[in-house]
Amino acid sequence: MQQKTKALKAAFPLTIPVMTGYLFLGMAFGILMDSKGYHFGWSILMSIFIYAGSMQFVAINLLTVAFNPINAFFITIMVNARHLFYGISMLGKFRLTGKIKPYLIFGLTDETFSIVCSAEAPEGVDRNWFMFFITLLDQIYWVTGAALGGILGSVISFNTKGIDFVMTALFVVIFINQWKSQKNHISAIIGVAASVLCLMLFGQSSFIIPSMILIILVFTAFKNPIERGTEK
Amino acid sequence: MILALQQALILVAVISLGTILTRALPFILFPNNKETPRFILYLGNVIPYAAIGLLVVYCLKNVSILATPYGIPEGIAIFSVVILHLWRNNTLISIAGGTLIYMVLVQLVFV
Numbered sequence: 141m142q143q144k145t146k147a148l149k150a151a152f153p154l155t156i157p158v159m160t161g162y163l164f165l166g167m168a169f170g171i172l173m174d175s176k177g178y179h180f181g182w183s184i185l186m187s188i189f190i191y192a193g194s195m196q197f198v199a200i201n202l203l204t205v206a207f208n209p210i211n212a213f214f215i216t217i218m219v220n221a222r223h224l225f226y227g228i229s230m231l232g233k234f235r236l237t238g239k240i241k242p243y244l245i246f247g248l249t250d251e252t253f254s255i256v257c258s259a260e261a262p263e264g265v266d267r268n269w270f271m272f273f274i275t276l277l278d279q280i281y282w283v284t285g286a287a288l289g290g291i292l293g294s295v296i297s298f299n300t301k302g303i304d305f306v307m308t309a310l311f312v313v314i315f316i317n318q319w320k321s322q323k324n325h326i327s328a329i330i331g332v333a334a335s336v337l338c339l340m341l342f343g344q345s346s347f348i349i350p351s352m353i354l355i356i357l358v359f360t361a362f363k364n365p366i367e368r369g370t371e372k
Numbered sequence: 373m374i375l376a377l378q379q380a381l382i383l384v385a386v387i388s389l390g391t392i393l394t395r396a397l398p399f400i401l402f403p404n405n406k407e408t409p410r411f412i413l414y415l416g417n418v419i420p421y422a423a424i425g426l427l428v429v430y431c432l433k434n435v436s437i438l439a440t441p442y443g444i445p446e447g448i449a450i451f452s453v454v455i456l457h458l459w460r461n462n463t464l465i466s467i468a469g470g471t472l473i474y475m476v477l478v479q480l481v482f483v
Contacts, residue, residue: 160464168471182380189388194427199387207379209386216390219430222423223391225416227398228408235404248395302475305449308431309470312453313463315424327418331425344433348426355422359415367414 147269150262155277158251162193162278166285168306169196171293173286175300176204180290187286191279192249195219197307218352226253233257233271240272247275249282250314324369330358441482449474 170183178200186196198219202212226248233256234244248256252275261270293300319328338351359366375383402408435443453470460466 157463161467164464164468178380182384186384186387189384190391192391195387195391198430199383202383202387203375203380207375207383209382212383213386213390216387217394218423219427220391220394222420223394224398225420227395228402228412228416231398231402231408234399241399245396245399246392299475299479302445302478303471305446305474306467306471308428308446308450309453309467309474311424311427311431312450312470313457313466315428316454316457318421318424322421325421327421328425331422332429334422335426335429339429339433347433348430351426351429355419355426356415359418359422363411363414366418370418 143266144269144273146264147261147266148273150265151270151273151277154255154259155274155281158255158278159281161251162281163285163288165193165306165310166282166287167289167292168303169193169200170286170289170291171300172197172200172289172303172306174290174293175303176200178203179294180287183286183290184283187279187283191247191282192220192223193282194250194307194310197304197310200304214349218348221352222250223248226250226257229253229257237268237271240268244271244275247279249278252278322370326366326369327359331355334358445474445477445482448477 166187169187170180173183173186174180186199190196190199195216198215199212202208202215227245230244230248230253234241237244244256255274255278256271259270259274261267315328319325322328334354335347335351338347338354341347342350398408432443432446435446437443449470452473453466456469457463457466
């Protein structure tokens with residue numbers, strides 16, 4: 141028990157930046173869900189069982205158009221495809237985590253990944269519980285934000301038109317952070333160019349999967365020059 | 373809420389499973405002490421950058437530059453996010469600021 145308390149105390153300060161971000165984004169999610177007629181119970185349910193920020197915003201669209209679970213599955217794979225690569229990076233670090241491993245994998249969001257992959261547990265703190273509490277605290281912030289937003293949205297009525305821009309803003313911010321972290325921008329440019337091209341060719345309702353295929357084809361065809369260009 | 377309760381629950385379950393699959397697949401494919409193929413590591417390095425580019429385009433898929441308001445609110449709001457983020461480098465300020473600007477634009481300016 142004392143071991144867990146120590147790990148929790150070491151984990152908490154590192155999660156504070158995520159707390160502010162998740163409370164705000166979670167609230168925006170809850171408010172948006174409520175504005176589409178899904179009360180806060182739905183926001184909590186989704187934040188517990190899906191727990192993927194960007195995908196939950198995309199899911200709001202899916203919940204408000206014609207029912208198409210197969211399409212929803214492929215969009216989920218596409219939107220979350222980047223998690224495959226977080227997983228690949230964490231293969232080593234999660235190796236000896238035992239019974240908490242499934243939860244560490246389940247909770248590997250962009251933000252949790254960014255902390256867990258860089259932070260080391262301080263001297264004398266159990267590293268498995270340390271990673272566990274980072275993951276758990278982050279999810280608590282997210283669920284709390286979503287619940288608050290859903291309740292707030294149902295109590296106070298205000299004009300929410302345009303609040304869905306929060307998702308665009310989130311991705312633009314991640315895009316800028318990634319852009320600044322790389323000297324060579326070819327991967328980002330391929331992503332945008334392939335998507336715009338497929339949007340024009342296939343239209344707004346069916347361009348996602350062609351875009352994904354095109355991106356992988358371009359990366360496969362130009363593997364050598366891209367690899368040389370992006371080497372650090 | 374336009375879907376039936378069961379349909380909405382099925383969608384949430386499908387999205388949950390899809391998300392779990394993308395997070396767990398590397399650990400299933402490359403169990404402890406097994407070498408990860410070089411091609412997968414290469415894709416792991418480059419795809420995250422392209423995926424976010426795709427998501428930005430996805431968010432803007434309904435914007436028409438041929439009809440009023442010609443994508444001007446989106447353009448101004450994204451420009452604000454970029455400026456705020458380069459200036460303060462604070463994720464929360466950039467997202468909240470850009471969203472507020474966009475809401476003001478679509479509710480009061482470009483109505």
